[in-house]
Amino acid sequence: MPLITxxxxxxxxxxxxxxxxxxRGFQACQRLIALGPGxxxxxxAGLAHPDPxxxxxxxxxxDHLMDEASVPVLIAALGDPAEQVRCAAAHALSCxxxxxxxxxxxxxxxxxxxxxxxxxxxxxxxxxxxxxVAGRWVHSHPQARAAIERAAAAxxxxxxxxxxxxxxxGGTIYRRTEPGSAQAC
Numbered sequence: 502m503p504l505i506t507x508x509x510x511x512x513x514x515x516x517x518x519x520x521x522x523x524x525r526g527f528q529a530c531q532r533l534i535a536l537g538p539g540x541x542x543x544x545x546a547g548l549a550h551p552d553p554x555x556x557x558x559x560x561x562x563x564d565h566l567m568d569e570a571s572v573p574v575l576i577a578a579l580g581d582p583a584e585q586v587r588c589a590a591a592h593a594l595s596c597x598x599x600x601x602x603x604x605x606x607x608x609x610x611x612x613x614x615x616x617x618x619x620x621x622x623x624x625x626x627x628x629x630x631x632x633x634v635a636g637r638w639v640h641s642h643p644q645a646r647a648a649i650e651r652a653a654a655a656x657x658x659x660x661x662x663x664x665x666x667x668x669x670x671g672g673t674i675y676r677r678t679e680p681g682s683a684q685a686c
Contacts, residue, residue: 553583560589591630
């Protein structure tokens with residue numbers, strides 16, 4: 502099947518609608534990221550779209566184009582009914598590699614919601630992503646450390662327990678990110 506090329510004239514709001522298209526969604530996502538900060542308002546509005554694919558892609562775009570106004574809508578997306586949206590929102594709130602700008606969510610805004618997700622989301626995949634969010638503050642916030650230790654010891658999912666053990670004291674990611682560590686990012 503040949504690659505479908507999107508018209509260059511499409512604006513951000515039109516691209517957001519195309520995120521739900523099976524064949525054009527990824528390309529629309531890449532174009533929104535390329536548009537940069539000018540696309541964020543339309544992308545944030547897309548988090549209210551009825552199609553969960555659109556909402557998940559919107560989280561992915563905001564991961565790359567993070568700004569202060571996007572943090573609250575991503576936190577709200579942690580409660581989305583669709584698992585793929587909750588996973589994408591948690592990734593956007595935890596990942597530094599994808600960020601193009603200097604904006605990073607801070608613990609005061611994000612940590613409580615992430616700990617709620619880690620403690621009670623029905624999806625093991627979402628809880629595993631919440632480990633990464635809480636892991637950002639495992640060295641500086643005792644509540645993050647305690648939640649990760651609980652998940653490592655008692656989460657219902659072996660995959661979540663394993664991932665949490667990496668972020669718990671003594672774990673590989675905990676040691677690598679420890680302040681003063683030569684490998685700390």
